[in-house]
Amino acid sequence: MGLAGQEHKKPSQLSGGQMQRVAIARALVNDPDIVLADEPTGALDTETSIQVMDILQEVSKDRLVVMVTHNPELAKQYATRIVNIRDGRIQSDTNPPENRREEEQMPVHRNMGRASMSFFTALSLSGNNLRTKKARTLLVSFAGSIGIIGIALILALSSGANRFIQTQESETLSLYPLQIEKTGYDLTSLMQNTSGSVFGGKSGDTYTDKVGVEEAANRLLTEVSTNDLGSLKTFLDSDSSGIQEYVNAIEYSYGITPQIYSLDGDAAEQMNPNHMFDSISSGSMDITGMMTGSLGMDFFSGLPRSEELYMDSYDLKAGHWPEKDTDLVLVLNSEGKVSDILLYAVGLRDKKELEQRIQDFADGKESGKTAVGSSSSGDGAVYSYDDFLGRSFRLVNSCDYYTYDDTYGVWTDHSSDQDFVQKLVKNGKKLTITGIVQPKEGTLAEVLETGIAYSPSLEQDLIRSAAQSDVVKDQLKKPEINVLTGKKFSDEKASSDMDLSKLFSVDENVLQKVFSSNAESVSPESLNMDQILGNLNLQNLDFSSLNLENSLDASSFQNALSGLEGLDLENLLSKVKIQATGEQLQNLFTEAAKGYLESASGNPSTDYTRLGSTFAEYLQTEDGKNAVQSEMQKILDANKENLVTRDDVVQMAMDIFSGYSAYIQEHPTDNPLSSEAFRNWLASSEAEGTVSAAFSIITDKLSRITVTQEQASSMAGTLQQGYDAWASQNGAPELSKVPDSFAAYLQSGDAQKLLLNAAGQMIDTSQLQSALTDTLESTVSTLIQAVTTQIGNAITSAMTGMAGQLEQALVSAMNQTV
Incomplete structure (x- = not known):
């Protein structure tokens, strides 16, 4: 070129x-x-x-x-x-072409075949074209990539936005799932203020020259609804419902609470439901309720049946997820911690120390100054996973608490019988912690509760066991009769003043123990005999008001000897002239009691040092339980006007939510119906007065439940008669032998020496001995008050009149029980 x-x-x-x-x-x-x-x-x-x-x-x-x-x-x-x-x-x-036609041959039409090119040739030509035209190749590639990347970004944004929305919906519903219960009511109707709407808004008519009516109670009671959960479950489980494409999972709660115990040697303690601090309280403040609300006393919870709800949100730190119904898993919080209360429950810390600290706190002592559960109250220890893995508990089926009573034809609940429960616990199914899990970082919805979670198959096993139990089969055979009481359900419902099933979902067993007027709900095991008997002490006798020159006041000697009633000490002491102080007589009676009890302990039938334990043993028998139930029924029937009614509970709930509504108006929140907002209100100073005032409706009524002297005497007399019959057959100390055994003791040299040394010139020993013996023999038939006195520490029937003290103790015991 x-x-x-x-x-x-x-x-x-x-x-x-x-x-x-x-x-x-x-x-x-x-x-x-x-x-x-x-x-x-x-x-x-x-x-x-x-x-x-x-x-x-x-x-x-x-x-x-x-x-x-x-x-x-x-x-x-x-x-x-x-x-x-x-x-x-x-x-x-x-x-031109015409000049060449003669020279050219006529065209021959034939199939020239299909144009083709090998793949290698095409590839080489393409590569060659790309190499020779690099600028065009880069420009086309860049332009094409812009289009492809744009489309990809649009698809990714659309898909990501949809996934984000679905994740937020799923996490929100995991925290606040849609719940359908048997009974429901409109919570907002309770929170409407006097203007007629929620949180200060206005609705309806406004009156300026007249007084309108806010239908709060009527609205609350009329908006209660009842759902047919059986039919709903059938529909949801059917293929025609079409609900599955709109939900992640459907969970059913049957209100089953596994009875789980810890077994330390021979000592069994119930962990679920937790009763660690039921006996601790102070004044009007219920320490157990405070502990439950602020620290969380429920350690056990069930895993959802659908693993999709939690499996992707938790990391398995050690062990494995439950594979059997006996496997448990320890659930940590997002920081990898558990409550210190759980450590006491599983035995990693001494529970007695916690109980003492709480009792000190309840009593206002200095040692309870640091709140239990705070970061400053513990030892700051960190535990390894191995400290928890392998720890075991025992499961008891609820139906195993019941045994059939052939005499009365009813099923008896032995859940308060420690010996009976301990046998069940030893033979119960062993539950073991096999895994430890923790929420993944960034998890917003923690589906599982912190603590110990059991497999959903455990609930199914309990349901199957209950269905196969004799007590459930008997109840199914008698649908109209309560096999626990032998009465018809219709009769029990008619006689009961409490019917909260249309308003609240409550624990019926607890409610019956507190409010029910049925005697069957009052269990003899609930009477703390050791505490009642321990309340009587001879050192507390007050003789300072006695005028021994003229007569003795029998009411001042109420703690002399448990089990004796009606001794006329005024007539007894009128036979002798006594020149003695109250302190001298107190010392005399104390020494006489000690000597008599030591002398009588040699014979099992008069060993009254065992009277407290033997009487408590009698109360565990069927005859003892029936006697207490019968007398308690009479007492409760006499106090029907003071029983808590459904209207009282409704009024209490309305007062509480009215206070909560006022609090929300002063402290607005995005979700006023959330449990967190309600807990914040309960922790505020405004809530304390509101809740106390609301509960005063119930406490005022309960405080008016009284036990008359006749009722106390009737109960004590019934229990004494039943105990005497039982004691004679079981080798227990018999109250009927007190007069004879005491008379024999007074004839002994030790008693004579004691009386002579104490009385000296002021007391005629022979007349006193004769008067004491005659009085004891004449009052054997009046020995009562065993349920409220420390019979084993009594002195003698001639030294005290016990009726008043025993009645007072009985009233106290019954008030505590009720």
Whole structure:
């Protein structure tokens, strides 16, 4: 092309002829069959034009060259065929086709085959094209990538937004799932203020010159609804419901609470439901309730049946997830911690120390100053996973608490019988902690409660066991009769003042123990005999008010000897002249009691040091339970007007939520119906007065439940008669032998020496001995008050009148029990 030495020049540096030759070279480099040249000599001088035409003439030797030009001289000089065209029409042709038809052969039509190219050829040509046209390749690639990336971004954003929305919905519903219960009511109706709407809004009519009525109670009671959960479950489980595509999972709660115990040697303690601090209280403050609300006393909870709800949100730190119904898993919080209360429950800390601290706190002592459960109260210890893995508990089926009583034809609950429960616990199913889990970082919805979780198969096993138990089968055979009481359900419902099933979901067993007027709900095991008997102490006798010159006041000697009643000490002491102080008599009676009890302990039938334990044993028998139930029924029937009614509970709830509504108005929140907002209110100073005032409706009524002296005497007399009959058959100390055994003791040398040394010149020993013996023999039939006195520490029937003290103790015990 004559361009040697010009390769370093840029296009703008080339001459017109050089650029024409470059164009020819670009056309020839692809080795075409036809070369089309449009004005190749245009804008060129004559010499350069000749050079270009010489190149084209050389090229035309092996391929067709078609040149368009306005220079006829060049055409005539180089072309072998010239076609003149004007305005798109052919004017002349130096070699028209007609002149060659005779020379040409007729065309033969045949199938030339399908054009094809091998994959390797196509690939090599494509690669060659990409290499030779790099700029175009990069530009096309960049433009294409912009489109592809844009489409990908749109798809990713759309998919990500949908996934984010679904995640938020799932996590929100996990925290606040849609719950359908048997009974429901409109919570907002309780929170409406006097303006007629929630949280200060306005609705309805406004009165300026008249007094309107806010139908709060009517709205609350009329908006209570009852759901048919059985039919709903059948529908949800059917294929026709179509609910599955709209939910992650459907969980059913049957209100089952596994009875789980810890077994330490021979000592069994119930962990679920937790009763660690039931006996601790102080004044009007219920420490157990406070502990439950603020620290969380429920350690056990069930895993959801659907693993999709929690499996992806928790990391398995040690062990494995429950594989059997006996496997438990320890659930940590997001910081990898558990409550210190749980440590006491599982035995990693001494529970007695916690109980003492709580009792000190309840009593206002200095040692309880640091709140239990706070970071400053513990030892700051960190435990390894191995400290928890392998720890075991025992499961007791609730139906195993009941045994059939052939005498009365009812099933008896032994859940308060420690010996009976301990046997069940030892033979119970063993539950073991086999895994430890913790919420993953960034998890917003913690589905599992911190503590110990059991497998959902455990609940199913309990349901199957209950269905196969004798007590449940008996109840199913008698649908109209309560097999626990032997009465018809209709009769029990008619006689009961409490019917909260249409308003609240409550623990019926606890409610019966507190409010029910049925005697069957009062269990003899609930009477703390050790505590009652321990309340009587001879050191507490007060003789300072006695005028021994004239007569003795029998009411001042109420703690002399447990089990004796009605002794006329005034008549007894009137037979002798006594010149003694109250302190001297107290010492005399104390020494006489000790001597008598030591002397009588040699004979099992008069060993009254065992009277407290034997009487408590009697109360565990069926005869003892029935006696207590019968007398308690009489007492409760006499106090029907003071029993808590459904209206009282409704009023209490309305007062509480009215206070909560006022609090929400002063402290607005995004979700006023959330449990967190309600807990914040309970922790506030405003809630304390509101809740106390609301509960005063119930406490005032309960405080008016009284036990008359006749009722106390009737109960004590019934229990004494039953105990005497039982004691004679079981080798227990008999109250009927007190007069004879005491008379024999007074004849002993020790008693004579004691009386002589104590009385001296002030007491006629022979007359006193005769008077004591005669009085004891005449009052044997009046020995009562065993349930409320410390019989084993009594002195003698001649030294005290016990009726008043025993009645007082009985009233106290019954008030505590009720």
